[in-house]
Amino acid sequence: MLGPVRAWRADVELRLGPPQQQAFAALLLASAGRPVTVAEVVDMLWGQDPPSSAVNVVRRYVGALRRVLEPGLPRMATGRWLLREGGGYRLNVGVTTLDLLRFRDLRTQARAADRADGSAYALELYAQALALWCGHAAAGIPAQARSHPVFAGLDGERLATVKEAADAALRCGRAEPVLAQLQGLADDHPLDEPLHSRLIRALTLTGQQAQALETYQKIRVLLPRSWTSSPPPSCWPLTAKC
Template sequence: MMSGGIRFALLGPVRAWDGATELPLGSPQQRTVLAALLLREGSMVTVDELVAAVWGDEPPRSAINTVRTYLSRLRTLLRDAATIVSIGGGYALPVDRAATDVTVFHDHVASAREARRLGDVAAAAASLRAAVALHRGRPLAGAAGPYADAQRTRLEQQMLAARIDLLAADVELGHGDEAIPELMTLADEHPLRERVHELLMLALYQAGRQADALAVYQDVRLLLADELGIDPGAGLQAAHRRILAADPDLVLPAVLPPATTGTPRTPAPRTGSQRPGGVAAPLRPRRHRRRTGL
């Protein structure tokens, strides 16, 4: 595979460089074709798939010819730095993994996963920090079409998962006070993600803010009841019990389960659990009512 000095960025605006020279990638549709090739990581993409990537289910009659025009322009633009090859009924763009920020991101996340499996939380945090640092704004910015929209959502979710895993590692390493600002931001942006609130509670407790940590629990408990008709999950409830008991182990590096960042749990019948009185706190994420964002 050839990459030379070529570099591609997809975790933000779609961009490419040949050495120090940034390449003019053309129209949003042409950038979508390039992104589709890069995200396939050297595997073949059919012409029909490229057409669907740009126009969805209603392509114009000239779609196939237009896609081939985009491919021809990209080949000319990339020249010897990288080669779009014809394979059967489609095309591929093989480049080194280090040449594309998305594959580098995935490699860092895989390294973090392996480090955590081996019990090396500090190494996992370092790999996750390198992964998160690749974020340059809205993924696939400048590309257009249904494929770009779907992949943008997927990449945003992967980046969010890496951010939460990194914050979990920081809390586990005893650096909860440093993680509080970002955790508060994430709790406000994703109010139904219980893991974020759990980490925020632990971080606040590590910083000596027990009342604030308990107030976060009360807010998210009421939010889950209002929005989904469910009680907090096991992780949130366990953190709440330990904070109420002033568990001294919570202020030390402790083994936490790997962060999970899936969609909120499916609403289930209420269990009729008791609702302890709320605890006032001067600083905590804003209370969200009738909001269902993830």
């Protein structure tokens, strides 16, 4: 889920079907166990112009995904993974079966560790959480479906977590574990001043002053009213160590 939509049974990767069926699977996964209504699925797949057969198509996708998840399942059987609930459908997933829930669990642990034990252990947990990502959430599904707010929300969770991880890393004086994540997201968010501030500090901390200055100059051009003649204090490297 935290990248292209893929699923496995044991060590065997599953074929999730045609693009729209994959998008439906992505919405179920992104909902992380929350029921998804048929109306929400129809809106994601077709927007304001659904075909008259939309509901029946969704039902076909439900049956097809159930048989993908549980080969040999009788045609009208529900199975144990894709359940009917509350006027919609939900996937029966948990921390051990869905990368999104594992990511959120690690982020929660990292926050708690940062409050209780300091930034060093928190940084390890943040690094584990961010290592689960391999691109944008639900990458590769049709653009109409990918524009659903739930997927932008997941990318937002990643961005917020990278900032939290960067803060922990900078407090420890160990920017390397988060530098690649900062650089990647900075390209995607050229106007995010707090993100670029962290990147500049991380580059400086790792001895890459030239790149730090180049990054500062780029963001200064984009945000001339915010950053004037010199970097703000938030861009100054930290010397505190854990």
